[in-house]
Amino acid sequence: MSGEAVLAGDLARAVIDPHGYAQWDGLLDTFDHIRATTPVAKVQPDTPGLFDPFWLVTRYDDVMRISKDNAAFLNNPRPVVFSFNQAIEFSRAATGSNMLVDSLVVFDAPIHPKYRKLTQEWFMPRNLARLEDELRALAARTVDRMLEQGGEVDFVKEVSGPYPLRVVMQILGVPPEDEFRMQMLTQQLFGGQDKDLSGSGMENMTPEQVVQIVAGAVKTFEDYFAGIAEDRRRNPTEDVASVIANALVDGQPLPPRDMAGYYIIVATAGHDTTSASTAGAMQALARDPEQYARVRADRSLLPGIVEEAIRWTSPVQHFMRTAAEDCELGGQQIKAGDWLMINYVAANHDPAQFPDPRRFDAARSPNRHLAFGAGAHQCLGLHLARLEMKILFEAILDRVAAVEPAGEAKRASSTFVGGLKTLPLRVTPA
Secondary structure: OOOOOEEOHHHHHHHHOHHHHHOHHHHHHHHHHHHHHOOEEEEOOOOOOOOOOEEEEOOHHHHHHHHHOOOOEEOOOOOOOOOOHHHHHHHHHHHOOOOOOOOHHHOOOOHHHHHHHHHHOOOOHHHHHHHHHHHHHHHHHHHHHHHOOOOEEEHHHHHHOHHHHHHHHHHOOOOHHHHHHHHHHHHHHHOOOOHHHHOOOOOOOOHHHHHHHHHHHHHHHHHHHHHHHHHHHHOOOOOHHHHHHOOEEOOEEOOHHHHHHHHHHHHHHHHHHHHHHHHHHHHHHHHOHHHHHHHHHOHHHHHHHHHHHHHHHOOEOEEEEEEOOOEEEOOEEEOOOOEEEEEHHHHOOOOOOOOOOOOOOOOOOOOOOOOOOOHHHOOOOHHHHHHHHHHHHHHHHHHEEEEEEOOOOEEOOOOOEOOEEEOEEEEEEO
C-alpha cells in the first residue's frame, strides 16, 4: 500500500454517508479538502468487508477523462452506483446481477450503443419541438396552482416535483392517476436512504433494509411497465413507451429484464433529476433578488440560469466505474479491476474549472459542467430537461414579480440522486 493516498475514518465515511450529502456546505468543504490534498484517493472501510475499497476521483479533468474513455473505464461488471457488500449480495441473490435494475447506465459496448440508439432520435431537439405547446400549457397550469396557494408555497411539493413528473409520465403513457405511485416508487429507488422519501419512517436503516425497499420498488415498476409494454405492442403510438415496447436489437425484441430497466431509467431519472435542478435554480434566485429581477428583465439570461442550476445542483452525485486496464490517474497507480467513484458534485465545484464555484452565476461562461456526464454515457434526456426547465421558468418569470425564502430548505439524504426535498418560498404575483 506504500505510496497510495488513502482516505479512512471520518473522511471516508463522509464520502459514503447519505446524511452528509444533505449537509451541502459541509460536503463541499470535505470535497475541497480532498481535491486539494489527494485528488485521487483510495476509500477504505473502517469495518473489513463492509464495502470494497474504491478510488474517489474529485478533480474535473480526471472525471472528464474517465467519462470519455469508455474502453478503459467500464460500467460493468461491478455496480455502477456505490453499494455496500451486503446490498450487492442481496441483489445477486434476487436477480443474478450486481444491480437490481439492468438499464442503459449499466451496459458497456457493444450492447450499450445498440440500446441507446433505440430512443436517441426521439430525445433530439427537432423531435421534442412538437412537445412545446403541451409543455407550455402544463407549465401555465403548474404556476396557476402555485399562485393559488396564497403567497407561501413549498416549491418542491407544488412545482418542481409534479411538473417534470407529468412530462415524463406523458411520454411513457402513464395516466395521471398513477403519477403519485410512480413518484413514491422513484423516491424509494433513489431516496431509499432518506426516511422521509422512502416512506420507511426509519432513521438508521441497515444497507440490507435499504436495498429491500429498493428491490420492492423495482419489482412494482417491472410489473407496472410490463402492462404498459403489452398495451403499446397492441396499440402503438408516437410515445417513448411504444418505441421501447416494439424495439428490435439484432432482430430480436428486448429481453423482459432489459425492457423493464429501460422503462425504469426513463421514468425515474427523467423526472427526479430535473426536479432537483429546477428547485436548485429557484433556491438560488430566491436568495438573490437582484439576479431574479435581472433575468425577469432580460430573458436571454434564461439558458444560463438553466445550465448553472444543473451544475450548481449536480442531481446525479456520482457514478462508479471499473478499470479495464492498469493506468495512472492523479499520481496514483490504478489496477485493472479497481473500482472508481467519479464524483460529479466534487468535479462541478472544482475551482480550476469553475471560478468561485459555490456562487450561482447565470452569466457563467464557459459552463462545461459534468452534471449530464460526458462521452457515450452522457444523459439521454438532457435536451428534454433543458427544454422543460426553460419553459417552466418563462411561465414563472411572466407571473411572479418576486420570490424569497419562507423557511429552511432541506436536502435529501442520498449519495446517488440528490437535491432539495422541501423549499418553502414566499411568492409575489406579478
